[in-house]
Amino acid sequence: MSEKKLTKRQLRRRRERNRRIVMFLVGFLLVGLIFSGILFLLNKKQGKEKPEEKENGKRTEEQVQDTVKNTPTPTPTATPEPAPTVDLRGIDSKAAILVRLLDGQVVAEKEADTRIYPASMTKIMTAIIGLENISDLNQMITIDRSMYDRLYLEGASMAGFAPGDQVKAIDILYGVMLPSGAECCVGLAEYLFGSEEAFVGKMNEKAAELGMENTHFVTSTGLHDPEHYTTVRDLTKLLTYALQNETFRAIYTAHEYTTSPTAGNPEGLHFLSTMFKKMETSAVNGGEIEGGKTGYTSDAGQCLASLAVINDKEYILVTAGAQGSPSTEPYHILDAIQVYNQIGGETGQTAPAAQPAA
Secondary structure (H helix, E strand, C coil): CHHHHHHHHHHHHHHHHHHHHHHHHHHHHHHHHHHHHHHHHHHHHHHHHHHHHHHHHHHHHHHHHHHHHHCCCCCCCCCCCCCCCCCCCCCCCCEEEEEECCCCEEEEEECCCCCECCHHHHHHHHHHHHHHHCCCCCCEEECCHHHHHHHHHCCCCCCCCCCCCEEEHHHHHHHHHCCCCHHHHHHHHHHHHCCHHHHHHHHHHHHHHCCCCCCECCCCCCCCCCCCEECHHHHHHHHHHHCCCHHHHHHHCCCEEECCCCCCCCCCCEEECCCHHHCCCCEECCEEEEEEEEEEECCCEEEEEEEEEECCEEEEEEEEEECCCCCCCCHHHHHHHHHHHHHHCCCCCCCCCCCCCC
C-alpha cells in the first residue's frame, strides 16, 4: 500500500512539475511574443520616419532649385560705345559742340558754355513753338503789312511772301527754316499769341523746360540784341528735342520746298535751304549731312546747327562765331564738313569744299 501511495505521490509531483514547466514555457513564449511585438512596432515606426526624412530632403532640394530659378539673372552692365576721336582745334568757329544723338554722348566741345549770339539758329525754337501750338497745318495765316518796314530796316532775311498774303501754316514753317524768312517768324508769332513779345515769352518758357540754363530770347527772328543769347551746348538740347517732332525733322532736312499759291505769289514760292544751296554735295566720310539751320549777323558771325548720319549713327554739331559773312566762304559749313569727315575716317569719300555764299 505504501508503494502505491508513493507512486501516486510521485505521479502527482510529476504532474505538478510538468504543469510548472508548461506554464514557464507559455510565459516565456508570451514574453518573447511581447518583446518581438515591441521590436516590430519600433522597426515599423522607424520605417515610416525614413521616407518622411527623404521626403523632407526632397522638398529641401526642390526649394533650393526654386530659389535658384527665382533668383534673377544679373543683367550685364552695358559697355558704353566708345566715341569717335574728333579734334576741334582746326575749325574756324569760336564755339562748337558735337553730340552723338543716340545716347547724348558729347564727342567733342570747344567753348561750349561760352555765351554766343545765335542769329537765325533762333528759328529752330520759333519753328518748334509754332508746331506745338498749331492744330491744323493747313490753316491760313495772314502776313501783316505793318512788320515789313521794320524788318527791311533791320536787314532781316525774308522768305518772299507779299504783305497781306494769306499763307498756309505749313508754308509759313518752311519759310521760317529754309530761306530763314523773318516775315514768317513774326507772322507766326502774331497769329498764335497776338504779338511777337508774347510769342518770345513762350520761347523762353520752353528753353527753361529743356534745361537751357544759359539762354534768353528777345526776338523770334534772331536779329541782334545784346540780351538775346545762348550757348552751343544749350542749342544741342533744343535741337535734340526738336528732332523728335516728325514734322520739324521733315522741314529741317528738306533741301527745297514749293509753297501753295498766294495772292502775291500765284505760282507759289520755291524755297532752297540756306545750308544745302551752298554745298556741292552733302556727302561726308561714311555718311552725309542730313539737315541744318544756318545763322549770321555781324555780331554772331557764321553759325550752323547741323545733323549728319555717319556709319549709321546720327550726330548733331552746333558751331558759332566763324569769321565770315554772306560774301565770304561759308566757314561754318566748311567746319561742319571737316568735323564730320573726322568721324567717318577712311570709310567714305571726302566731300568737296562748300561753295561761297551767293
